[in-house]
Amino acid sequence: MAPSPTNSPQRVAHGDWQTPADLSSSVLKLVARQAQTARFASVLEPTCGEGSLLAAAASTFPEAKLLGFELDAAHAAVAQQRLGRRARVVQADFFSVDWEKELSSLPSPLLLVGNPPWVTTATLGVVATRNSPPKRSRGGMTGLEAKTGRSNFDISEWMLERLLEATIASGKNFYMAMLCKAAVARRLLETAHQRRWKLNGSIYTIDAKRHFAASVEAVLLLLSTSETEVDVIPVFPDLEVTQPRSQFGFSGGTLVPNLTGTRESAELEGRSELEWRSGIKHDCASIVELERTPQGLRNNKGELLQLEPNLLFPFMKGADFLRRPTKERWLLVPQQRIGEDTRPLEFMVPQTWAYLNHHRSVFAARKSSIYRKQPDFAIFGVGPYSFAEFKVGISALAKRLHFEMIEPRQGKPVVLDDTCYFLPCDSADQARAFTSALNSAEAKHFFDSRIFWDAKRPITKRILSTLSLEKLLGAHWPAITYLHSKAI
Ligand SMILES: C[S@@+](CC[C@H](N)C(=O)[O-])C[C@H]1O[C@@H](n2cnc3c(N)ncnc32)[C@H](O)[C@@H]1O
Structure with a gap:
């Protein structure tokens, strides 16, 4: 999103678009339905803003212990006041939190919710502000840049991968529900596939224009612990619908939007004999x-x-x-x-x-x-x-x-x-x-x-x-x- 008078450089750099209460409530209702549980022992939100999603989690899962992190001190204070003694809200930069340590103190089953900032490193360059993983000394590349070879990436992709990695390593039973750009969800699913993470996944399309006045394809990405590696991903047209519209899947290690069509046309698969x-x-x-x-x-x-x-x-x-x-x-x-x-x-x-x-x-x-x-x-x-x-x-x-x-x-x-x-x-x-x-x-x-x-x-x-x-x-x-x- 480009800076404008209402979009201050800090707002853009922090991807500071708070989730409206009705969307938070629909997300949590869906989580309760999908996870088939009325009980999570703890709920963690890594960039909780003013606490809209945590508040919805508090009423959907009344027994859960709530923990939120937020960079902006004013937002963190609003969230703490809103949630009271039910929650611990910590003012902290995602990139300096010891996620392994924080996760180890949380009882499971664990719910991770959130709406991490929708900002790319290219936009951070435009607004001349930093909000990214620590630079690596070698070549000055950030972790994700070094790994993917891409010079522009979404901050939320890095955050979600980091959080998933730490949560999987904790061995806890978890459920994750994250609002993010459709492209970020796809790249995370590909990473999960490449890293052979044992997860179930599903995707729900979100109307970003209606909820955030943003012209971007957005989704709610659900991931949860599974016995098997991430494979077929049902895609739902919105949060209320119970029948998937299509299925994403994997072909040759990459995510495809139409698994049935991919299988039907598999006979043409190969390596192009001439280089594109x-x-x-x-x-x-x-x-x-x-x-x-x-x-x-x-x-x-x-x-x-x-x-x-x-x-x-x-x-x-x-x-x-x-x-x-x-x-x-x-x-x-x-x-x-x-x-x-x-x-x-x-x-x-x-x-x-x-x-x-x-x-x-x-x-x-x-x-x-x-x-x-x-x-x-x-x-x-x-x-x-x-x-x-x-x-x-x-x-x-x-x-x-x-x-x-x-x-x-x-x-x-x-x-x-x-x-x-x-x-x-x-x-x-x-x-x-x-x-x-x-x-x-x-x-x-x-x-x-x-x-x-x-x-x-x-x-x-x-x-x-x-x-x-x-x-x-x-x-x-x-x-x-x-x-x-x-x-x-
Ligand atoms: C899209 S908003 C969502 C806020 C809240 N999660 C919600 O759903 O309403 C992104 C939030 O991430 C916070 N944020 C941005 N960069 C952060 C960082 N490095 N560490 C922690 N929080 C950050 C912003 O201040 C903002 O409140």
Whole structure:
């Protein structure tokens, strides 16, 4: 969530959106129904705010001992006053609590409830505030960053994984009910699967717009101790419904939204024989993304340019797959492969070199660490495949499946940006055959069963790569043998 006058930087950094009382009460009613118990010996909330969920727990489970932690002193005081002697509310930073010690003193069965802050490390950067796990000395990476290789992650994912880890290690019988982003719940389920945690799981969709005025897919994630590893996860459309709408499950170690469809289309599973590529990453749109106008080439700053044609390529962004642009887009591509020395450009294309140098500060201001210690004007996601004449492309941002054949324009290959994925192809025939096969009903069923359409980037290289092109093409065009003809 971005800061606004009502969203102070601290409110954003703390993900400080308190759970409304009616939602807290529905959550606890559901827990009592699902857990089939009227008794929990203790209830723990790791970021309890003003105590809305703990208050609902107090009335649903009158015998339980209540324990809450909260960073904000004023919220912690409100919660303590609201709950009285029934509860112990501690003002503390989640990241400095000794969870193993706290858990060891709680009687079981134990209920963990909560609504941990919905904030990402990227947003923390924007509001210039810290609320994250302690930095590790090596490389300055946080625990989750080091583990996942991701530079942006949800604070709540880290918190919930940490809490689950400690609770499982305690050996206590527990039940966990957490309000969180749908994406966080999915990643936690994948972690649980990878770590072979013995858990039951279910998911209930929440109307985040209604309850929190937030435009994000949100859920209530229920997890509880089980004899077996986490496997099939029923998904319910809301908190009141008792019949699941669908079932999540696992295929090849990853979570899939439609287990039945995944099983039905399993015959196409394999490793894609050709590598799906991502488009070019540059983080310098104002300088390298150009438009051909009747007056000539123009950059996003409105400057008219005189450049040699060598490094200019027709260009498509992910959004262009969804809606045809009115502009004729071109991209200035300073490198043909990652790490290529750019100094020879001074002599090969002096006008382009002068233009790049004139805007050197814009390149230098790029935040991502990938550009450090690289040649001047470096880009990423570039290689011989970027310049394949024919391609089959798809937007990573699309909310439906549609693959498109991409042909050269004005005698030059079209290059894509990093919001697209593509297969580089040897020929027009090959691109046509792949496009048609990938748009077939069989391929659509395969991908639809595996794609979470509510994700920010629903289409990922990982999902695309799980379909065997050979199996797909084999079913339709048995005579085609060019799959192995040339590795691009
Ligand atoms: C989404 S609100 C939910 C509050 C409360 N759990 C509820 O359901 O009403 C997130 C809460 O987490 C607290 N919080 C944020 N970062 C925290 C941290 N590092 N340690 C403890 N609490 C934190 C915020 O102050 C805020 O009260």
